Amino acid sequence: MPPPDVLVVGDANPDLLLTGDAVPAFGQAETLVDSADLVLGGSGAIVACGLARLGVPTALAATVGDDLYGGFVRDALAERGVDTRWLRTDPEGATGLSVVLAVGDRAILTHPGTIASTGPEVLDHDLVTRVRHLHSASFFLLPRLAPHLPEAFARAREAGATTSVDTNWDPTRRWAGLDALLGVTDVLLPNAAELRALTGRTDLDSAARAVLDLGCRVALKNGAAGGVLWETSGDAVRVAAPTTAVVDTTGAGDSFDAGFISGLLEGLSGEECLLRAVRCGSLSTRAVGGTASQAARADLEDRFRDAPPP
Numbered sequence: 001m002p003p004p005d006v007l008v009v010g011d012a013n014p015d016l017l018l019t020g021d022a023v024p025a026f027g028q029a030e031t032l033v034d035s036a037d038l039v040l041g042g043s044g045a046i047v048a049c050g051l052a053r054l055g056v057p058t059a060l061a062a063t064v065g066d067d068l069y070g071g072f073v074r075d076a077l078a079e080r081g082v083d084t085r086w087l088r089t090d091p092e093g094a095t096g097l098s099v100v101l102a103v104g105d106r107a108i109l110t111h112p113g114t115i116a117s118t119g120p121e122v123l124d125h126d127l128v129t130r131v132r133h134l135h136s137a138s139f140f141l142l143p144r145l146a147p148h149l150p151e152a153f154a155r156a157r158e159a160g161a162t163t164s165v166d167t168n169w170d171p172t173r174r175w176a177g178l179d180a181l182l183g184v185t186d187v188l189l190p191n192a193a194e195l196r197a198l199t200g201r202t203d204l205d206s207a208a209r210a211v212l213d214l215g216c217r218v219a220l221k222n223g224a225a226g227g228v229l230w231e232t233s234g235d236a237v238r239v240a241a242p243t244t245a246v247v248d249t250t251g252a253g254d255s256f257d258a259g260f261i262s263g264l265l266e267g268l269s270g271e272e273c274l275l276r277a278v279r280c281g282s283l284s285t286r287a288v289g290g291t292a293s294q295a296a297r298a299d300l301e302d303r304f305r306d307a308p309p310p
Helices: 043-053 068-079 146-158 192-199 204-212 252-265 270-286 297-303
Strands: 006-009 013-019 035-041 058-065 087-090 097-103 105-111 133-137 162-166 217-221 227-230 237-239
Touching (some): 133 146, 217 252, 227 270
Parallel strands (some): 006 133, 013 097
């Protein structure tokens, strides 16, 4: 069986998504929500599903437990066309779980479980030299794996692959240890809060150029405003988000990542990659959860046929 085009290394877990205009209250106060959905979560898993949905052969290297949630994750990935040959099962660990409270904005409570215990054993050193692209998701949730990623990225690039990183949020708020990885990364895919925290700079342009100085481009997920790309010392490229009836923003940034990576693999320009990324992120908000309404190729061609140029 041929290797996948893309290997995503990161996290995979269920999300328990609670929606409604409700804020939890302590003191044994019961608060009602409008809906509760158990959906596939984890940045790595959602990116992998987004790429598969776009027709890109994609594998996920992650760890789940030998439990109900682990089976749920494995089945959901396989149903969406993701190659699970490198999805490891830890017989002694519990699969991670996130509880997401969506009240316009989102609050997330995560039990790391097998996400935190994931180590270098998920990295197939032969595979990283055979894929066309290597992507790292949720860097700060993977303390055992993170120190080994720079070497894997370097090996992939030496073999001709492109690389990308989406760190996601750092629960410890330390935002440390990333410079070595960015030095072997082609594009960083943060949101605005993450980019500011990673660089310690409040001005987004200054923050992005600090990363650019490391040799790494920045494709910023800017929510309803769309996206911004810094790839040269010149002006940043901006793409506005299309008008979309938003149901749930969970995983929109991960679908943005999938769109950008798929463009890279097709040899599109940076601006074209950004346009696809913004489109994929926007389309993913049409349904509850991170994977239910991810873009297919037909969606990109038809839904945005008359979209204005960036």
